[in-house]
Amino acid sequence: MVAGDRIAPHEAWWRDAVVYEIYVRSFADGDGDGTGDLAGVRSRLDHLSDLGVDALWFTPWYLSPLADGGYDVQDYRAIDPAFGDLVEAEVLIAEAAERGIRTIVDIVPNHVSSEHPWFRAALADPSAPERALFWFRPGRGENGDLPPTEWTSSFGGPAWTRTTDPDGSPGQWYLHLFAPEQPDLDWGNPAVQREHADVLRFWFDRGVAGIRIDSAAFPAKDPALPVTIDADAHPHLDRDEVHEIYREWRAIADEYSPPRMLVGEVWLADDERFVRYLRDDEMHGAFNFEFMVTPWDAAALRSSIQRTVTAHASISASPTWALGNHDVTRAATRYGRADSSFSFDAKRFGTETDAALGLRRARAAALLAAALPGSLYIYQGDELGLPEVEDLPLHALRDPMHERSGGVDPGRDGCRIPLPWTASEPASGFGGDPWLPQPDGWSELAVDRQLADPLSTLALYRSLLRIRRAEAALHDAPLEWMPSDAHTIAFRRGDLLCLTNFGSESVALPLHHRLLISSAPLDGGRLPGDCAAWLRL
Template sequence: MSFSVTPKRAPSGRASGFRWPAVDKCDIHGLSFRQGIALNLACAGHSPCPHPLLGRARRTNGATLHARQQPGPAPEWWRNAVIYQVYPRSFADADGDGTGDLAGVRERLPYLAALGVDALWFTPWYRSPQADGGYDVADYREIDPALGTLADAEALIADALALGIRTIVDVVPNHVSSAHAWFQEALAAPPGHPARGRFWFHDGKDGGRRMPTAWTSSFGGDTWTRTAGPDGEPGQWYLHLFTPEQPDLNWNHPDVVAEHEAVLRFWYDRGVAGIRIDSAALIAKDPDLPEVGEHHEPGTHPHLDRDELHDVYRGWRKVADSYGGDRLLVGEVWLEDIDRFVRYLRDDEMHMAFNFDFMTRPWDAAALAESIRATLDAHARVGAPPTWVLSNHDVTRPVTRYGREDTSFSFAAKRFGTPTDLALGARRARAAALLTAALPGVLYVYQGDELGLPEVEDLPEGARRDPMHFRSGGTDPGRDGCRVPLPWTAAGDTCGFNTTGAPPWLPQPAGWGSRAADLQEADPDSFLNLYRTAIRLRRTEPALRTGDFAWTEAAPGTLAFRRGADLTCVVNFGDAPADLPAHTEALLASAPLDRDANGGGRLPGDAAAWLRN
C-alpha cells in the first residue's frame, strides 16, 4: 500500500488552518493521518504498516512541511509500545551553546522515526536551577531557558506526533526546587504560617538543635536542613529526601493535590500522551515522623510506599481518563516486594511502572528467568503490561555493567576503578537487547543504548555535576557517566552534538566518534541496525505484537521462550556455543550464527537469536 497526498494551500502559501481529513489509518498505532505535507507513506506490502512516515516528509515550495496525525479510536497504544528516553541536555545541541535543547531533538526526529519508536519520554525540561539534573523543578509551566521555550516544546510535541511519535513528560511530585515560589514564600513566613504547610517544616529535637528524625537521604547524608529566621537566628528544619535544594512537599495539603492535577491538565492540554511519575512511592510521609526501623508492616513505613498515597494516583488517573483512553501514567516505583509494586498498577491507578527488578539482575539465565516469571505473573493479576528496560539516566550503561565480574546493578555498589571488559559487555548488551525486545509488554530504550555507548568513567573531577557524587564525599562516581552528550558524527570536535564546536556541558571522551550514529547507519551489523531491525520486527511480526508467551526447553546456561505459534527467542548466557533447534529460520541474531543443513546450528556464547519454527 502507498499513497501520496498534496494539501490545499492558504493564499499566503502556508498550509491553511482547517482540520485535514483523515486519509488513512495505521492499524498498529491507531492513528489517523491528517495531512499538512505532501506525504508518501509506503507500507512495503505490509498491513499493518511497519511504521508511519519514517522520516519521509519531503519539501514542497522550498519549505519542509509537517504531517499531522490525530489519535484514532484504538485505545491502549502503550501496551506493546517502544518508548525512547530523551535526556535533553545530552541529546543534540541546535543553538551551539554546549547544552542540548528541544530544537536539537526536533532536528533529530527523523532519526527517532527511523529507529521505529512509538513515544519519547523526556526527563524534566522545566525551569530549574539544575541542582539535580532538572529534577528540582522551579516552574512546571515554563521550559528551562537552556533548553528552549514553551513554544519550542509545543512545536516538538506536534512535530513528533506528525511522525507517529507521542510525547511523555516527567512530573516530580515528591519535591520541588528550593527556588520554587511556594518554597520561597514558606522561607519568608514565620513558623505555623499556612505557606509552610505545603512542606515538612518542623522544630528540631533538644530545643531545635537536632534534626527531627535520623532518616537518611536517597543521595546520602541527612534529610533535614535548618532554616534561619529574619534575625539570623536558627529556625525550623525542613525535610528533603534528596538534596537540600529539593524540599519535600506535604501531600496532606490540598494546595499540593490541586496544583499537581492542574499541572497534568496543563501538559495534557498541550498534546502530551503521558506522564512519567518520578519517585512515585515516596510522596506520603507519616506525620508523626517516627524513625525508620528494621521492620514495618506493609504500607506503614515512615516515608516509603505508604497506603494513603494511592489516593493521589487515583485522582491522577481520573484526570488522565478525562482526556480519553490514550493518556498514560507511568510510575517510577523502586520496590522489592512485587505484590506491593503491582498495587500501583490497579485499573484505577497507573497504566504501567518501570520493572527495575529485571534491570538490576545479573547477566545470568536463572536470575533473569526468575525475574521474567515473577514479572509476568504479577502483571497478569492486575491486567497491566510489563515493562522491560536495561538502563536509564540513573544507572550504569549495560555495555559497561555487563562487562564486569558483578553484572548486577545497585547504587550502593558503584565505585571508581571497577575492571571492565567492554567487548564482553557489548556482546551481552546486544543479546540483552534482543531478549527484552522479544518479551511481551513495553520496551524502554535509553538514549545511546541503541548505539552501544559505554559508561564514561574518566570524567575530570571538575566536570562532574551529579549531587550523588558530591554527597558521597567523592566515593560514588555518580550518574554523569551515562549522561555524556551523544555522538552523532565521527567527525567534528563534538561528534556532531553541535556544529559550533562549543564544548559540551559534559566532556565527551576520546574515541567517542567511533561509536557515532552516522558510522553505525552504514554498518549492517552495528548496534543501531540491530535495534532498528528488532523494533521493526516487533511491529511486523504478529507473534511479537500479540502472541502468547511460553517457556521452552533450554540447556543449562541458556534461556528460551516461544512467542505465538512460530517464533522462539534463545539466549546463551554461557561462554561455549549452544545448540539451536533444527528446522528453524533465523530472523535476527545478536552475533553470527553457525548454521547447519538441517536448519539448526550453534548459538555463540553471550548471544541471542530469534527463530521462526
C-alpha cells in the same frame, strides 16, 4: 485539534509500545551552546522515527536550577531557557505526532526546587502560610540542634536541613528525601493536590500522551514523623495513602479522549505491594527495575522474567522492560563486570569491566528484552552501544550523588554524556562544547558511522524494532518457556522463538524455519556464547 490528536487513536498503545527516553541536556544541541535542547531533539526526530519508536519520554525539561538534572522543578508551566520555550515544546510534540510518535513528560510529585516560589516564600517568613505546603518542623534536643528524625536522604547524608530565620537565628528544619535543593511537599495539603491536578491538565491539553511519575512511592508521609524507620510501617515509602494521589490522577487522565497514560517509577521489592500501583483505577504501568538490575545470568534472568509475568497475570497492566536509564550504569559496561548486577550503594570508582564482553552481552540482552510481552523502554544511546564513561575529571562531575557520598560514588554523570552524531564534526556532531566532556574515541560510536556498518549496534536495534513491530506474536501472544539447559533461556511467543546463550560455548539452534535476527553472526549454524537470536518455528 492538539498535537496528540494527530496520531491514530489506539487506547491501549502503551501495552506494547517502544518508548525512547530523552535526557534533553545530552541528546542534541541545536543552538551550539553545549547544552542539549528542544531544537536539537527536533533536528533528530528522523533518527527516532527510523529507529522505530512509538513514544518519547522526556526527563524534566521545565525551568530548574538543575541541582539534580532537572528533577528539582521550579516551574512546571515553563520550559527551562537552556532547552527552549513552551512554544517550541508544543511544536516538538506536534512534529513528533506527525511521525506517529507520542510524547510522555516527567512529573515529580514528591518535591520541588528550593527556588520554587512556594519554598522561597516559606523561607522568607517563618509565619508564611507556604510553610504548610512542606515539612517544616522544629529540631530535637535542648536547642533544636538535632534534626526532627533520623531519616537519611536517598542521595546520602541527613534528610533534613536547618533553616536560618531572617534575623540570623537558627530556624526550623525542612525535609528533603533527596538533595537539600529538593524540599519535600506535604501531600496532605489540598493546595498541593490542586496544583498537580492543574499541571497534569496543562500538559495533557498540549497533546502529551502520558506522564512518567518520578519517585512514585515517596509522596505520602506519616504525619507523626517517627524519629526512626519501622520497615513494617514505613513513614515515607509506599504508604497506603499514596494510592489516593494516583487514583485522582487516573481520573484526570481518563477525562481525555483518547485517555492519557500514567507510568510510575516504583522501586519496590514486594510484588504484592508493587502491583497495587497497577490496579485498574491507578497507573497503566510501572518500571521493572528488578529486571534492569539483575546480573547477566540465565537462572537469575529467567526467574526475574517469570516473576514479572506472574505478578502481572492477575492485572490488566502490562509489564515493562528496560536495560538502563539516566540513573543506572549503562548495560554495555555493567554486563562486562564480574558482578554484572546494579546497586546504587555499590557504585565505586575504578570498577573493572571487559568492554567487548559487555557490549556483546548488551546486544544479546536487547533481543531478549524486546521479545518479552509488554512495553520496551530504551535509554538514549543504548541503541549505539554506548558505554559508561567512568574517567570524567572530578571537576566536571555534576551529580549530587557524588558529593553527598563523600566522593566515593562516581555518580550518574557517566551515563549522561552527550551523544555522538557525526564522527567528522567537532564534539562528534552534538553541537558546541558539551556540558559534560566526551571521551576520546567517542566519535567511533557516532550515528553516521554506525549507519554505514550493517553489523553495528544501531543497525541491530533498527532491525529488531522493525521485526518487533511487524510480528503479530510479539504484540499479543503469551510467553511459553521452552526446554533449555542451565546456560540458555528459550521461550516462544506464537511461532517466534527467542534463544539466549549465556555460556561461553556455542549451542545448536532448535529446529526452525528461518533465522529472523541474531545479536552476532552465527558460528557454523550454531549460536555463539553471550548471544541471542529470534527464530521462526
